[in-house]
Amino acid sequence: MSRNELRQLALDLKKQNKEFQVLYSQVAQQVADRFYEARQRFFDGLANKPREKKPHRYLSLVYSQKGWKLSNWREVGQGKNKRKRLDST
Numbered sequence: 001m002s003r004n005e006l007r008q009l010a011l012d013l014k015k016q017n018k019e020f021q022v023l024y025s026q027v028a029q030q031v032a033d034r035f036y037e038a039r040q041r042f043f044d045g046l047a048n049k050p051r052e053k054k055p056h057r058y059l060s061l062v063y064s065q066k067g068w069k070l071s072n073w074r075e076v077g078q079g080k081n082k083r084k085r086l087d088s089t
Contacts, residue, residue: 006032027061 001009010032014020020028038050 003036006036024063027063030062
């Protein structure tokens, strides 16, 4: 499957799913491009097979058309074993 076919598939899925309809088309195409690159790296022997990412693992998407806002976001870089430092005062 070519990059353009994956992009078109992403746009078709966006039209069918109400949750994805809030995304800009360029964002859906970017996700398809990321998958294409991961798949190419796998076929070239440079990486393991691409896996589906859970929604909380997608920490960045590019909205280049206009401004954007994150809702229900969590702090990036706070792993399971890292604790927030509390002030003792």
